[in-house]
Amino acid sequence: MIAALLLVLVAEPFRHDTHLGLKPALECQSCHAFSPETVRPGKNDHAPCDSCHAEEYYRAPGAFCQNCHLSVDPTKKGSSPLVPYPRRAASNDIAFSHASHQAAPCSTCHDQNVDKPTPMKVCASCHDDASVTSDAVRIKKCSVCHLEPAFVSMVAPLITLPFAEGLEANARAPASAPPAIARAPATLAERRPSDHTPMFRTRHEQAARDDDNKCNYCHQGISGSHRDACNDCHATMRPRSHGLRFQGPRHGRVAAESPAKCATCHETDFCTACHDIPPPSHFPISSFLTRHSLRARTNARSCLTCHTFESTCERCHGIGGAE
Amino acid sequence: MILLLGLMALAQSEQSSDLAERVIVRLGVSYDPVLGAGVASQVLGADAALGTRGLLMPTLNTYALARGAMDLAGTPALSLAEDPHGEHPVLPSVYQRGRTLLLHLAYAELEGFAPEGALANLHLRAGRQLHFGVAAVTFDGATLGYDSGRFSVAVRGGQRAAVFDRASTLGRAETNPGLVIGGDARYTLESVSFRAEFLHFGRTFDGNDFSADVGELAVDITPTDGLGITARASLVIPELSHLRLQTAYEIGRTVIVLDLDTKVGRDLSYDLAGGSGTAIGGRRTTLESLRLNIPDAQPYLDARAAVMFDATDWLELEPMFGARKVLGDDADRSPYDADRLVWGLMAGAHFPVASQSALEVFGDYAGFLYFRPDTGTFTDASVGGESVVHDVTTGVRYVRRGAFAMPAIDGRLLSRRSLSVGLFGFASTARWASRYLVSTLDELTMGAGIDGRLDLADVLDLRVSYEVARGSSTFAGDGGLLHGLRVGVQGRF
Numbered sequence: 001m002i003a004a005l006l007l008v009l010v011a012e013p014f015r016h017d018t019h020l021g022l023k024p025a026l027e028c029q030s031c032h033a034f035s036p037e038t039v040r041p042g043k044n045d046h047a048p049c050d051s052c053h054a055e056e057y058y059r060a061p062g063a064f065c066q067n068c069h070l071s072v073d074p075t076k077k078g079s080s081p082l083v084p085y086p087r088r089a090a091s092n093d094i095a096f097s098h099a100s101h102q103a104a105p106c107s108t109c110h111d112q113n114v115d116k117p118t119p120m121k122v123c124a125s126c127h128d129d130a131s132v133t134s135d136a137v138r139i140k141k142c143s144v145c146h147l148e149p150a151f152v153s154m155v156a157p158l159i160t161l162p163f164a165e166g167l168e169a170n171a172r173a174p175a176s177a178p179p180a181i182a183r184a185p186a187t188l189a190e191r192r193p194s195d196h197t198p199m200f201r202t203r204h205e206q207a208a209r210d211d212d213n214k215c216n217y218c219h220q221g222i223s224g225s226h227r228d229a230c231n232d233c234h235a236t237m238r239p240r241s242h243g244l245r246f247q248g249p250r251h252g253r254v255a256a257e258s259p260a261k262c263a264t265c266h267e268t269d270f271c272t273a274c275h276d277i278p279p280p281s282h283f284p285i286s287s288f289l290t291r292h293s294l295r296a297r298t299n300a301r302s303c304l305t306c307h308t309f310e311s312t313c314e315r316c317h318g319i320g321g322a323e
Numbered sequence: 324m325i326l327l328l329g330l331m332a333l334a335q336s337e338q339s340s341d342l343a344e345r346v347i348v349r350l351g352v353s354y355d356p357v358l359g360a361g362v363a364s365q366v367l368g369a370d371a372a373l374g375t376r377g378l379l380m381p382t383l384n385t386y387a388l389a390r391g392a393m394d395l396a397g398t399p400a401l402s403l404a405e406d407p408h409g410e411h412p413v414l415p416s417v418y419q420r421g422r423t424l425l426l427h428l429a430y431a432e433l434e435g436f437a438p439e440g441a442l443a444n445l446h447l448r449a450g451r452q453l454h455f456g457v458a459a460v461t462f463d464g465a466t467l468g469y470d471s472g473r474f475s476v477a478v479r480g481g482q483r484a485a486v487f488d489r490a491s492t493l494g495r496a497e498t499n500p501g502l503v504i505g506g507d508a509r510y511t512l513e514s515v516s517f518r519a520e521f522l523h524f525g526r527t528f529d530g531n532d533f534s535a536d537v538g539e540l541a542v543d544i545t546p547t548d549g550l551g552i553t554a555r556a557s558l559v560i561p562e563l564s565h566l567r568l569q570t571a572y573e574i575g576r577t578v579i580v581l582d583l584d585t586k587v588g589r590d591l592s593y594d595l596a597g598g599s600g601t602a603i604g605g606r607r608t609t610l611e612s613l614r615l616n617i618p619d620a621q622p623y624l625d626a627r628a629a630v631m632f633d634a635t636d637w638l639e640l641e642p643m644f645g646a647r648k649v650l651g652d653d654a655d656r657s658p659y660d661a662d663r664l665v666w667g668l669m670a671g672a673h674f675p676v677a678s679q680s681a682l683e684v685f686g687d688y689a690g691f692l693y694f695r696p697d698t699g700t701f702t703d704a705s706v707g708g709e710s711v712v713h714d715v716t717t718g719v720r721y722v723r724r725g726a727f728a729m730p731a732i733d734g735r736l737l738s739r740r741s742l743s744v745g746l747f748g749f750a751s752t753a754r755w756a757s758r759y760l761v762s763t764l765d766e767l768t769m770g771a772g773i774d775g776r777l778d779l780a781d782v783l784d785l786r787v788s789y790e791v792a793r794g795s796s797t798f799a800g801d802g803g804l805l806h807g808l809r810v811g812v813q814g815r816f
Contacts, residue, residue, distance in 0.1 A: 138344065221372050
């Protein structure tokens with residue numbers, strides 16, 4: 001069993017790009033039949049693989065067989081277990097029907113590297129466009145594609161929420177059936193993605209910056225473009241750390257050590273806009289002259305961020321000035 | 324212009340049911356008084372985002388994002404000479420008449436010049452826009468690009484929009500924030516992606532030329548599922564600025580992050596903004612140079628490792644450890660050039676309370692230990708600096724789910740919330756050591772607050788937060804309490 005699992009993990013997977021680069025080029029349909037059921041190519045007595053690889057079927061079992069089989073024992077019928085198909089599931093909660101997408105050319109969703117999962121932004125190119133797809137299959141309606149198998153099988157039968165009905169029906173319906181989700185009003189806005197844990201509030205940087213970011217599917221009022229990803233929210237919303245006392249020494253330490261972190265939101269004009277006015281420690285300014293000693297002795301760098309010794313300190317502490 | 328396009332699109336639209344998919348609206352109003360410790364402000368703020376997606380043309384998007392604020396308490400004097408007993412001004416007061424309108428984004432873009440073919444991969448964005456690449460820059464101009472997925476290239480140019488620059492509001496002769504011209508390209512070959520970027524900043528300020536060219540070369544490698552490696556070399560041309568290697572390895576819900584960053588040459592940070600300085604009695608007492616007097620950091624090697632994992636179904640942890648070694652000469656150091664160790668732990672937990680509600684608990688601790696050679700004199704900025712810092716932030720939040728509820732999965736509420744109420748607190752201690760102090764000085768900054776959000780409808784929510792914070796008696800005026808209240812309403816669709 002372990003050996004079989006290892007074989008699945010390490011065996012060279014079938015290379016789509018090699019086959020698509022043949023002359024004359026193979027079409028996807030040369031091997032795949034887009035029926036409602038997922039059909040493994042080669043299931044029909046090794047057709048169509050044997051049309052080109054006939055010689056492999058007359059050799060001792062080898063690497064070629066491992067494209068589909070965990071092991072091969074040609075002497076015993078039924079003793080050549082198959083590797084899972086598809087080898088790479090798009091996701092464990094995705095219900096996708098090739099049959100209902102046959103109107104679109106394969107290249108709409110797949111590039112030459114077919115083995116890579118299709119990113120969700122490819123789905124959005126049609127399902128986020130009202131001129132191409134209907135409201136019933138809008139990308140914001142998560143349960144059109146996403147299932148929660150454990151939820152559907154265990155919990156949904158016990159409750160009667162229309163959302164659950166939609167999920168359940170979607171999961172049980174044949175792939176070619178009209179989308180059951182048309183009856184389900186739920187959208188992503190009613191259902192948080194599973195990665196939105198309490199820690200996600202501080203970990204969302206990469207998810208937001210990703211070309212394939214999905215923030216706008218739920219969060220209304222943002223542009224939805226990955227080029228605006230940070231500014232969309234942070235231009236008008238402060239991070240948790242930016243409380244009432246953040247403008248004190250705390251921000252200076254962060255800004256000096258990691259200016260790039262500040263630059264995620266702020267351009268340098270923001271720094272000088274504030275630093276052109278005296279900081280809170282200087283107020284009331286009328287008594288600051290008698291209070292500045294400890295500050296200067298503790299952290300002179302803070303003074304010298306804005307002042308120079310020559311322009312300020314020397315007026316009193318320089319030659320001829322007050323001691 | 325953007326608004327006009329949006330309104331025209333709305334007027335021509337025949338299917339109102341389609342509008343929600345094609346129109347972006349977000350309007351928020353907040354009242355934000357801060358009282359105590361020498362501060363008295365009542366900032367009334369508003370932010371707005373308006374946009375359209377595919378209305379006039381399937382590939383045409385428009386978007387504008389702005390924030391305005393004004394201090395109802397009046398405008399403290401900008402000149403200390405005018406009001407030496409005045410209270411500290413808050414940010415909106417920095418701007419003329421205590422009002423500010425920050426226009427962050429305002430653009431129209433075409434995502435594709437034709438339904439099919441190569442022209443479908445072209446994109447053009449014109450107007451005020453943010454480019455977040457080798458440097459974050461907002462500019463008024465245009466970006467033209469081609470993106471086929473595997474290959475992308477873009478060129479951009481325009482006038483830098485110094486959103487926060489108050490130079491123009493003070494009537495300075497020099498108000499030109501400068502030009503930005505640049506481009507980037509990316510090519511993806513299987514699991515390897517190559518990126519290159521160039522940006523030219525051109526600016527003259529008070530008759531001086533402060534132009535700069537920056538660039539970056541990067542390669543992203545995904546050798547196996549879950550493992551991502553990024554290597555970057557950034558330049559302030561002609562110097563090499565940084566070399567950086569980042570790796571992230573994802574195994575199930577565990578992510579291991581390793582980050583190496585070595586600063587080789589100078590940074591561009593702080594070099595592009597101009598300050599007008601502060602004058603007392605006609606004499607300018609602060610710098611009016613192009614940059615604050617924050618010296619460019621000495622070369623260093625920074626290393627950081629973090630592991631993010633689920634300790635249990637309800638508890639996420641992220642321990643972190645990092646170190647910095649300054650590579651420059653001791654004599655050239657400023658207090659910012661300190662060797663340091665940093666360590667921390669973030670934790671997030673989720674506890675179902677009942678079938679419709681839960682508690683979320685969050686905690687974040689970070690400790691810093693600094694090592695500095697004491698080689699400076701009083702006129703040398705290398706004097707001072709923290710030696711030990713501890714930062715703690717924690718909070719607990721009660722959440723109740725929305726009307727379209729979905730049962731909890733793995734003990735977590737995954738539905739939208741209808742009510743969220745949180746308590747939070749923070750404390751920061753720092754130990755300072757200086758040759759001019761008889762003994763070390765410890766400062767404590769701390770605060771706490773409560774916030775809440777109530778969804779009044781699908782498109783409308785009410786937000787309230789209150790914070791009280793005590794500042795350092797050494798560095799923040801009298802060290803007394805500051806009270807801040809924020810009340811806001813936000814609508815969006």
